[in-house]
Amino acid sequence: MTAHYKIFGLLGIVCLLMGAAHPVQRENNDLNSPAKAPTRQLEAGIKQNLSEYAFFTGSLAELQAAPNVFPYEVNAPLFSDYAEKARFIFLPAGTKMTYRANASFDYPEGAVIIKNFFYWNNAARPELGRRIIETRLLLKDAKGWKALEYVWNTEQTDAILEVAGGATPVSWQMANGKQQRIDYTIPNLNQCKGCHSYDGKFTPIGTTTKQLNMDLPGGENQLLLFQKQGVLDLPEGFDPAQAAHLADYRKPGNTDAAARAYLDSNCAHCHNPNGPASTSGMFLGVEENNPEHLGIHKPPVAAGRGSGNRKFGIVPGKPAESILLFRMEENDPGIRMPEIGRQLMHEEGVTLIKNWIREMK
Amino acid sequence: MKYLLLFFGLICWKCDPLVAQAALEKQIQTQLILAEDGDVIDLPAGTIELSNTLSLDAKRDITIRGAGQDKTILTFKNQTQGAEGIKITNAQNIVLEHFTVEDSKGDLIKTQSVNGLVFRNITARWTGKPKASNGAYALYPVQCQTVRIERCTAIGASDAGIYVGQSDSVWVTECVAKNNVAGIEIENTTNAWVWKNQAFDNTGGILVFDLPDLLKKRGGHVKVYDNLIGRNNYKNFAPKGNIVGQVPPGTGVMILATNDVEIYQNKIWENKTASTAIMSYFITENPIKDKEYNPYPSNIYIHDNIYSEGKRMPTWKNKMGFIFWWKFGKKVPHILYDGIQNPDWVDSNGQLKAAYRICVRQNENGTFANLRADKLGLFKGKISKNIGPYDCAL
Structure with missing residues (x-):
């Protein structure tokens, strides 16, 4: 190709x-006529190449964090066509994040949230290597947050600034052995805000207490580790067991907790009263307790053919009658949910939500 | 060398348009991202094929201008990404004018949280026979403030051609809506004036609705006047589940559960099922769980419209239509009120109090019936054709 x-x-x-x-x-x-080169440029301070920021030491593709760059994990990741993600936060020397119990943390000016999207060549055997596709940055400056998109070259030596997005073919072997290939979509900068929006303003999504409050593989709590590293002050007497927390839906456990965590991270960035899908009246955050807002027996507002000839968002006990599931199963761009960031159906996610609706009374 | 050039020339004849289209798409999208306040973005003449939504976000004073509705055609028929054709969000003072947009997978032009918006001389359409797989809305401002839609054409939407939702201060004028399920729909929107439009060959011509479970709870203060609303008898091709899927083919104007609506001086002809219907949300038979929602219409004034005498044979392909046929046969009255009243709004005589009245007056050829239905359904009611209690002005 x-x-x-x-x-x-x-x-x-x-x-x-x-x-x-x-x-x-x-x-x-x-x-x-040949496309006119855009006369407008992005502001000064924005680098053409990812390497210029020096977020990583050594060979760039190794993604070895430089000083003041802190790796992090989330409990319930967003599904992005089975891409893996390597996440980091850069904080200017001597600065800290500010804890928020129920919202994204606050960041000092100059902070950058870094998310690298990659595919293992063979998801069952990571030792066979990977291909990094893109790196998305959220930069905090005096005016607020700004998104930037860097696309990796085929040599995997650097990533180059891309404003208007595009598509690149990717093929890999899934963990179940199936060979997969897609035209991977790289978002344009406006599409970033399609999700990263709260009251119309740019905002990070993943760096919340509920996402970051987790035990790392070594057993240490991630938030306590940030505190130990001196980049986060937790409130006095902070107890991870009492703080907000999303289930890791990839692990076996309580279906309701897993499903609510899945909907929170895959849907609620738009589907909340202050998000881009506030128009729909369907709110899928883990905090939402109103059954109608969750979609239970709620008729669609502006779904069009997204309704799939079904009458309600969720019909308890009946996944095959629930619009929510229909839109997760469809790949047509006019129907699928989330609207952007996925072309493939997330089989594990669909199974989870199907079971959740089936068990619902 | 000459042969080599000829060779490339032949191949290029095949390949070049694709390459050029992709480059042009990227160029337009880049312009939209890098636009500065006050910019005019000119779309070139020709048919431009797009693969992804064109988006504009968080800008001020931007004009997107084509070379003319019949000259600049943005087609999304091979769209692979994005749920809309054009999407404009979190912006101020945006003008879209002089182009055609067609065949997107979802809505054609969606604008959300825009303050100050003009659609002028825009054609938004799905080509081919109207079908359920067309997108929901052709022009779709939602949560917008101060919207002006003028001299636009909307065709083939599987929900509404011109749909204004959860917005305030809206003008829709000199537009044409045809072959949509709903021609023009004003939903949970306040202060909307809809005048001098033509809505014909839709399932329903002009709808004014308030729906539950939305952030903007109440619409109202809507005027619909001087419109031509004819032959809206097209089969309902909305996907099931959508509220407009319940609109019977043959609906001219429908007011659903909203308040302060004035419908006047319209010419409403040959809509076979319900030339004008004033309904509560109960007729949808959907459950109402939103405690703040008002399912009853109030302060409705229908006057000085001209109705046609023509044959009015309600559709059987819709429950509401069938009931009308059952009750009235081929002579269904022009103005139908479901008669379901909020018990708190009626006086001791069972009439609506002054603040909640439904008034019907001076409509040429306009016959009236109150279905006197209750929440159990339209079948149960004992029809009254007595216009007396409704002969009033607001």
Whole structure:
């Protein structure tokens, strides 16, 4: 496929060079004139290459955190077409995050949240290596948060700033042995805000107490570790067992807790009263207790064909009659949920929500 | 060398449009992202194929301008990403004008949280026969403030052609809506004026609805006047579950559970089932769990409209339509009121108190019936054709 792209790319260039002499070009002059380079540029301080930020030491693709860069994990990850994610927070020397019990932490100016999206060549055997596709940055400056998107080169030596997004073919072997390939979608900067929006303002999603409050593989609590590292002050007498916490839906456990955690991290960034899907009246945060807002016996508002000829968001006991499940199972861009960030159905997620609705009374 | 060029020329004849289209899409999207306040973004003439939603966010004073509705055509027929054709969010003073947008997978143009918005000379349509797989809304401002939709055309929406939801201060004028399920729909929206539009060959011409469970609880203060609302007898092709899926083919104007609505000086002709219907939310038979929601219409004034004498044979393909046929046969009255009243709003004579009245007056050829239904359904009611209690002005 890459080879094809190159050939088409080359032909494209040749065509552009020949454009003036080509009859088709003359007929559609408006359309086929070479794309004008945008005259506008992003603000100063934004780097062209990921490497220029020096977030990582050694070979960039190893993603070895530099000083003041802190790796983190979340309890309930967002599904992104089975991409794996390596997450980091950069804090200017001597600064800290500010704890929030029920919202995203606050950050000092200059902080950057870094999320690298990659695929194992073989998800069952990570030792066979990986391909990093993109790195998304959220930068905090005086005006607030700003998103930037960097796309990795095929040599995996650096990632280059991309404003308008695009698609790149990716193939890998899934953990279940199935060979998978997709045209992986890289979001444009506006699409970032399609999810990262609260009251219309840019906001981080994943760095909340409920997502970060977890025990790391060594047994240490992640929030307590941040405190020990001197980058977070927890309230006096902070007890992880009492603080907000999302279930890791990938592990066996209580279906309700897992399903609510899944909906929280995969849907509630939009589906909350202050998010982009506030129009729908369907709110899927783990804090939501109103059955109607969760979609139970709630007719759709503006779903169009997204309703799949079903009448309600959730019909307890009947996953096959629930719009929520229909939209998770569909891949058509006019129907699927989430609207962006996924092309493939998340089989494990669908199974979880199906079971949850089936067990619901 | 000459042969080589010829060779490339032949291949390019095949490949070049695709390459150019992708480059143009990227160029337009980049312009939208990097736009600065006051920019005019010109869309070139020609048919532009897009694969993803074009989005504009958090900008001020931006105009997106085509070369003309018949010249600049944005087509999303091969869209693979994004749920809308064009999406504009969190913005102020945005003008969209002089282009056509068609065949997106979801809504054609969705604008959310925009303060100051103009759609001017925009055609938004799904091509081909109207079908359930078309997107829901052609023009879709939601949670917007000060919206002006003028000289636009909306065709083929599987929900509503021009749909204004949860917004305030809205003008819809000189637009054409045809072959949609709902031509023009004003929903949970306040201070909307809809005038001099043409709504024809839809399932329902103009709808004014308030629905439960939304953040903006109440619409109202809506005027619908000087419109041509005709032959809205198109089969209902909305996917099930959507509220407009319950609108019977042959609906001219429907007011559902909203208040302070004035419908006047419209020409409403040849809508076979319900030329004008004033209904409570109970007719949807959906459960109501929203405690703040008001399911009853109030302060409705229907006057000085012109109705046609023509044949009015209600549809059988819809429960409401069937009931009308059952009750009235081929002579269904023009103005139908379900008669379901909030018990708190009626006086000792069983009439609506002054603050909640339904008034129907001076409609040419306009016949009236109160279905006197109750919450159990339209079948139960004992019809009254006595207009007396409703002969009033607001």
